[in-house]
Amino acid sequence: xxxxxxxxxxxxxxxxxxxxxxxxxxxxxxxxxxxxxxDGQGIHPREASRHHVKNAAIVLSECLQKAKVKVxxxxxxxxxxxxxxxxxxxxxxxxxxxxxxYYNIPIYPxxxxxxxxxxxxxxTGAKKPLLxxxxxxxxxxxxxxxxxxRVFGETLDITIGQLLDQFGRFAGFxxxxxxxxxxxxxxxxxxxxxxxxxxxNDVSFSGLLSAAKLEISKGLExxxxxxxxxxxxxxxxxxxxxxxxxxxxxxxxxxxxxSNKRLAEIxxxxxxxxxxxxxxxxxxxxxDCGSQISLTGLLESSVKNGVKIEDTFVKQSWRVDxxxxxx
Amino acid sequence: MSLxxxxxxxxxxxxxxxxxxxxxxxxxDNIDFPTNLSLRIENVDNSLVFYFQNKxxxxxxxxxxxxxxxxxxxxxxxxD
Numbered sequence: 001x002x003x004x005x006x007x008x009x010x011x012x013x014x015x016x017x018x019x020x021x022x023x024x025x026x027x028x029x030x031x032x033x034x035x036x037x038x039d040g041q042g043i044h045p046r047e048a049s050r051h052h053v054k055n056a057a058i059v060l061s062e063c064l065q066k067a068k069v070k071v072x073x074x075x076x077x078x079x080x081x082x083x084x085x086x087x088x089x090x091x092x093x094x095x096x097x098x099x100x101x102y103y104n105i106p107i108y109p110x111x112x113x114x115x116x117x118x119x120x121x122x123x124t125g126a127k128k129p130l131l132x133x134x135x136x137x138x139x140x141x142x143x144x145x146x147x148x149x150r151v152f153g154e155t156l157d158i159t160i161g162q163l164l165d166q167f168g169r170f171a172g173f174x175x176x177x178x179x180x181x182x183x184x185x186x187x188x189x190x191x192x193x194x195x196x197x198x199x200x201n202d203v204s205f206s207g208l209l210s211a212a213k214l215e216i217s218k219g220l221e222x223x224x225x226x227x228x229x230x231x232x233x234x235x236x237x238x239x240x241x242x243x244x245x246x247x248x249x250x251x252x253x254x255x256x257x258x259s260n261k262r263l264a265e266i267x268x269x270x271x272x273x274x275x276x277x278x279x280x281x282x283x284x285x286x287x288d289c290g291s292q293i294s295l296t297g298l299l300e301s302s303v304k305n306g307v308k309i310e311d312t313f314v315k316q317s318w319r320v321d322x323x324x325x326x327x
Numbered sequence: 328m329s330l331x332x333x334x335x336x337x338x339x340x341x342x343x344x345x346x347x348x349x350x351x352x353x354x355x356d357n358i359d360f361p362t363n364l365s366l367r368i369e370n371v372d373n374s375l376v377f378y379f380q381n382k383x384x385x386x387x388x389x390x391x392x393x394x395x396x397x398x399x400x401x402x403x404x405x406x407d
Binding site for chain 1: 355400
């Protein structure tokens, strides 16, 4: 079975084709175009959607060429229906609906966060993990139970990706800022005390962001180091508590921030203490991509029919714990 | 006094199949419009016609026409 997945929730417009044979899935192509805001600025939803409009047909065409398939060969089309930025989501939905209706192909709206999870599971081989989703849109600890991913802990305010991006933009970096912060942090080991807020299984980053901005004059490398150490230690603590409580024997990290090596180091030591296997989504697929959407659509198609075009939707705030998983 | 404006945009010489695909692709998002702004899409002969109606804030109308036309453009590009 061949599935096309379309991702457009924020800065990335991506199309991917996955072939699914029984329980095995293979990524045939995954092409992306990423909106790049000016240095020091964040994603402007309309500007990002204009980028998607401009690049959608190019990305789609390259994706099909790389996979060596034609639109008519596709068995299903899935698109990221949320959560995300409204104008960006609508571009992906319009592309998916146009193709689905014109070529008479079943269509599946997919939850973007579930996409991260399913792709991470497929690529790492994790079976029943405690899930840590760390990205620009999410900071969540999730456990699968009774047909849904249940939230075990999450951020009470901004996400880890927002923390890194907002700090980075304040420092004048180009968005997304995680890589630059990681690079600067690796050059220091001088810790500046910053607010550390873990409330039960939840974390809070807004005070940390304000304090880090105030400390910037003490040296960028030291502040980047201290920001990462504090934020990742908070995530590590919440994760370790969740592992101890749930007694899950696997931890899987997905989302754009999953590619941060310092976070992986901290979580590796957490897993060692909790006698737990550690899985991290491979860097290229950790961030937003069409593969996550394509795979989730294919999984859904194994248990249900496509949605009528008139019933397709976009939902800017579509929480992962509201999605029924039947496959 | 608030300004009442009607804008009509017609895509002419378009095949019924393409017109229908665009209409179907755009209509599901035609919800939760701001008060006093509306959009209706109709197939008329060999044309696809968009009827916008607005009362008051013109910027909302301009932004909506802009986004709808972008969606038409992207839909046409991907099905071609």
